[in-house]
Amino acid sequence: MNVLEVRALSKRYGEEHAVDGVDFELAEGSATALIGPNGAGKTTILSMLAGLLEASSGNIQRRKGLSIGFLPQYPKFFPWLTALEFTEMAAKLSGVDPKKARQQAQKTLEFVGLREAAGKKVGGFSGGMKQRLGLAQAMVHQPDLLLLDEPISSLDPSGRREVMELLKSLQGQTTILYSTHILNDAEEMTDQLLFLRKGNLVEQGSLAQVRSRYAQPQIRIRFE
Numbered sequence: 001m002n003v004l005e006v007r008a009l010s011k012r013y014g015e016e017h018a019v020d021g022v023d024f025e026l027a028e029g030s031a032t033a034l035i036g037p038n039g040a041g042k043t044t045i046l047s048m049l050a051g052l053l054e055a056s057s058g059n060i061q062r063r064k065g066l067s068i069g070f071l072p073q074y075p076k077f078f079p080w081l082t083a084l085e086f087t088e089m090a091a092k093l094s095g096v097d098p099k100k101a102r103q104q105a106q107k108t109l110e111f112v113g114l115r116e117a118a119g120k121k122v123g124g125f126s127g128g129m130k131q132r133l134g135l136a137q138a139m140v141h142q143p144d145l146l147l148l149d150e151p152i153s154s155l156d157p158s159g160r161r162e163v164m165e166l167l168k169s170l171q172g173q174t175t176i177l178y179s180t181h182i183l184n185d186a187e188e189m190t191d192q193l194l195f196l197r198k199g200n201l202v203e204q205g206s207l208a209q210v211r212s213r214y215a216q217p218q219i220r221i222r223f224e
């Protein structure tokens, strides 16, 4: 069953087609990587799916009652709040019962590996800690679908591995769509690969399908 279906989705800025007639589906519980170089249209697609940006044409069919969590590429934090206060606020804003928001925030911070840092001010957090906190705010309401805009791009190799492990542990329960410009990241955790180039999907399928089409162990998709 699909949680989301995207049909002929386009976004134009003046004459420029940031996204140009894109079609894909997200099956329940699947992990999909949206792969493309800078400017390919990844953020534009994720923002439209998150409901933050209006499409120029096409449509997005969301399963009835679908809840969505979104991690922007550059999340905004309030440095004067503690991680727990920030996550609790995110919980309340995303509809968690206010009586349960603190407990849910604590549980989520634990899940993303920030239990020790829960009482610390966000202003002193490293990039990796902020990325985990961003993930916590995106998933504190236990959404059906997680949209993650380059969740690991700003991390060092060990941070990347840790966040990928976290995401892997969600695989099967939560539907995940995440963007990256590095194919190696996607190989770790995907049921579906979507290759985006200049607003168009130039290739899509499972890793095995894409590999077999290219009949070689290393996929070489030309972006430019």
Ligand code: ATP
Pocket (backbone or CB within 6 Å): 013, 017, 018, 036, 037, 038, 039, 040, 041, 042, 043, 044, 045, 073, 181
């Ligand atoms: P990156 O990896 O650098 O984040 P991306 O794949 O997420 O890139 P988008 O940010 O979606 O790409 O941008 C797609 C195209 O749309 C780019 O050419 C960009 O310049 C253009 N674009 C995005 N937002 C706007 C805007 N507000 N006004 C005009 N053009 C825009």
